[in-house]
Ligand SMILES: Nc1ncnc2c1ncn2[C@@H]1O[C@H](COP(=O)(O)OP(=O)(O)O)[C@@H](O)[C@H]1O
């Protein structure tokens with residue numbers, strides 16, 4: 171069962187002369203939430219469309235061990251998706267949409283369960299043409315998870331959701347993941363993925379520039395300690411002498427690794443009669459780390 | 474395939490227009506039959522003539538089916554729902570073929586329904602004006618009933634020749650407007666240019682094989698004198714109509730199978 175649910179090998183895609191995906195290769199482990207992060211125009215949507223057989227591309231894609239392509243994609247019955255903006259038929263109600271796309275046994279139960287999970291009950295029987303963007307988005311997510319797929323592909327699912335709906339979606343994803351569903355979720359709002367993704371694929375100009383786990387990315391990213399002391403100037407001297415890396419900030423700010431202990435720092439200061447009034451931790455968040463990565467990538471290209 | 478057929482039928486039945494069309498056709502059919510009762514001696518459109526076109530329904534059907542076939546495909550592009558349909562497990566071919574089949578079913582329903590309305594209108598309003606089993610003096614010795622059935626089935630063939638063009642344009646341009654225009658032009662503007670076409674046929678005999686000439690099939694069935702204009706037999710017209718319909722549908726299918734969305 172260790173076969174990846176989704177494996178992409180050497181995927182290339184061009185629109186005319188413009189190459190949009192370059193040799194994309196990656197694999198998604200079952201039961202993980204994989205974040206696909208990149209700026210607008212990086213190729214997230216195009217990559218997802220290629221996986222779903224919506225657009226042509228060269229390379230190999232296999233889902234649950236079966237290869238799939240533009241022309242032959244029977245295996246997609248194991249996949250649910252929401253791509254770009256939610257698509258709805260204005261002349262039908264939300265419930266009609268669920269009825270239309272529900273397949274297999276226990277259809278009725280799954281429809282009811284999905285309505286409950288996404289809190290759609292209030293408007294599900296109204297015509298979909300009156301839905302707000304957020305309501306349409308939730309209906310689109312409902313359609314993606316309706317048939318209990320093994321793999322769910324969501325393209326910028328947080329678009330248009332209010333904070334409450336956002337939180338509900340996060341909880342839904344976490345609970346489905348625990349039940350074994352794999353998620354591939356794209357976003358340019360990095361903070362959203364920080365809380366749910368296990369793995370990250372960072373895509374820039376159609377190339378995967380980094381494949382990592384969320385834990386590793388956060389550990390590798392910088393932490394800082396910001397100290398308020400009785401004598402900041404002296405503290406700065408003492409700490410520099412003791413070998414700590416300080417930044418240029420007015421407060422003594424120490425660049426530390428994830429594992430650095432606070433105690434020796436306090437000791438060295440108190441030996442020199444500097445009292446520490448306050449310590450603030452500052453973790454660089456995902457956004458900073460990714461931006462740093464992209465910058466690095468940019469420099470390498472230019473250099 | 475069964476799922477796709479079911480999905481297409483479900484969407485069709487969820488559209489309010491589907492019901493309005495039925496109501497409209499019933500009212501218009503019975504209304505025209507009633508007018509024939511009010512003006513029994515008019516010479517412009519006698520009761521048997523009106524009956525042979527199911528009291529006008531045959532022409533309305535063409536409009537309605539052109540609109541239905543143009544939207545059944547292009548709405549998916551317009552609403553973006555084509556993505557949701559394609560990333561199910563089914564191939565593009567089965568998706569399009571399901572749409573054809575549901576539209577075929579819909580057109581058959583409309584013919585049967587308007588046929589029943591026409592019979593009802595005949596019995597209710599103009600039963601005294603002619604008998605179904607009497608021979609129609611203008612046609613090739615058919616009874617009014619046979620004449621009516623022949624006219625319905627031949628106009629059905631012609632309708633599908635037009636609809637194949639509508640489907641073709643809907644796949645190529647993904648726009649309902651383009652598809653409807655193509656259908657209307659193919660069918661209605663054709664009557665305007667047919668005089669020119671018939672002139673060309675007398676000059677260059679091979680022109681008779683052009684697809685527009687096959688739109689004459691239903692006209693020739695009800696008016697055998699047309700044969701001198703089309704230069705084709707009824708059977709040739711029938712087979713040619715079917716052939717062109719299949720050809721246009723096939724081109725549309727081929728194009729749809731290659732389309733990224
Ligand atoms: N149908 C198309 N024709 C031409 N170029 C396209 C098409 N779709 C996307 N692109 C281009 O491909 C690139 C990637 O787009 P996309 O996958 O939508 O990016 P993202 O989803 O990451 O914002 C962009 O530069 C975009 O302009």
Ligand SMILES: [Mg+2]
Nearest residue numbers: 214215254325
């Ligand atoms: Mg996108």
